[in-house]
Amino acid sequence: MKDDKTVFGFWIFLMSDAIIFGALFATYAILHGNTFGGPGGKVLFDMPFAFAETIILLASTFTVGLAVMAVNSAKVKKALAWFAVTFVLGATFVTLEIGEFSRFIASGNGPQRSGFLSSYFALVGMHGLHVTLGLLWMVFIMIQVSRRGINKFNLSNLNSLGLFWHFLDIIWIFIFTIVYLMGAIGI
Amino acid sequence: MRKETKETYSYIIGLVLALAATVLAYALVTRHVFSGEALVVAVVGLAVFQFVAQAVFFLGLGNRNRSGTWNLVVFIFMISVIVIIVGGSLWIMSNLNYLMAPSQVNGYINNQMNMF
The missing domain is CATH 1.10.287 (Helix Hairpins)
Structure with a gap:
């Protein structure tokens, strides 16, 4: 997709979306020590669990790349198959994340517990919301492609979805590092 | 290839x-x-x-075509905005923590109370 203005417009949206995440990361960096007598990241975070989430999301960003590549060489069946794999991986990721959130809330460590947990839920929840919206978008576009094939109307849409998904995994690198790994180190 | x-x-x-x-x-x-x-x-x-x-x-990123160059320009702009937001927030908040250490916080609160 060379010189596609729609995809470039979407790219500008992604870059401004990154600034929202930047603000949430700054909030987390400032508040992560304010546990108000509650548990910190070192006690709360389940590292093998966070690692599994990371690997699943990384696998999905790879498969969405293969899907978009199939789209751009007009291979409808191949594209749909890779999008389906991406959807399953993404849905698994969201399910794991919702499980983690509900475990925290059930043990009395919801977002209202401390400044640390408020910023944690805001940052990680915002990312989860993005992944969920990406999954919805993927469902709609898969239905459209399976019924009407790939045409000039949905081509830039498909490429934008691919960029969106890659972008979400890049945000996750920093969540995994700054929230989970630094939490486990105890900083 | x-x-x-x-x-x-x-x-x-x-x-x-x-x-x-x-x-x-x-x-x-x-x-x-x-x-x-x-x-x-x-x-x-x-x-x-x-x-x-x-x-x-x-x-x-870094693809050598026309849109690739523009993507990179917007990307670099985004990075600089984030550096300003995150770096600036951390800087100002650590200063605030330092300047409002407990004894000063108490002094500040007492000052405010005396005003009424």
């Missing part, structure tokens, strides 16, 4: 680099290979490495 084969290779290279960086960072932290400042520097370094690898091999 066909365009598609080349793109597939690019994705596989990106995946291998990202996977290696993730596993290495996770192992360094959970196996306590080393600790303190060195560990933090290593983990942050691996994150930045993975960030660049994914931006180049997945997002196709």
Whole structure:
């Protein structure tokens, strides 16, 4: 997709979306020590669990790349198959994340517990919301492609979805590092 | 080489680099290979490495065509805005913490109370 203005417009949206995440990361960096007598990241975070989430999301960003590549060489069946794999991986990721959130809330460590947990839920929840919206978008576009094939109307849409998904995994690198790994180190 | 084969290779290279960086960072932290400042520097370094690898091999940043150049321009602008927001917030809040250390906080509150 060379010189596609729609995809470039979407790219500008992604870059401004990154600034929202930047603000949430700054909030987390400032508040992560304010546990108000509650548990910190070192006690709360389940590292093998966070690692599994990371690997699943990384696998999905790879498969969405293969899907978009199939789209751009007009291979409808191949594209749909890779999008389906991406959807399953993404849905698994969201399910794991919702499980983690509900475990925290059930043990009395919801977002209202401390400044640390408020910023944690805001940052990680915002990312989860993005992944969920990406999954919805993927469902709609898969239905459209399976019924009407790939045409000039949905081509830039498909490429934008691919960029969106890659972008979400890049945000996750920093969540995994700054929230989970630094939490486990105890900083 | 066909365009598609080349793109597939690019994705596989990106995946291998990202996977290696993730596993290495996770192992360094959970196996306590080393600790303190060195560990933090290593983990942050691996994150930045993975960030660049994914931006180049997945997002196709640095592609030498017209839209690629413009993508890069917007990307660099985004990075500078984030550096200002995050760096500025951390700077100002650490200053605030320092200037409003407990004794001064109490003094401040007493001052406010006396005003009424």
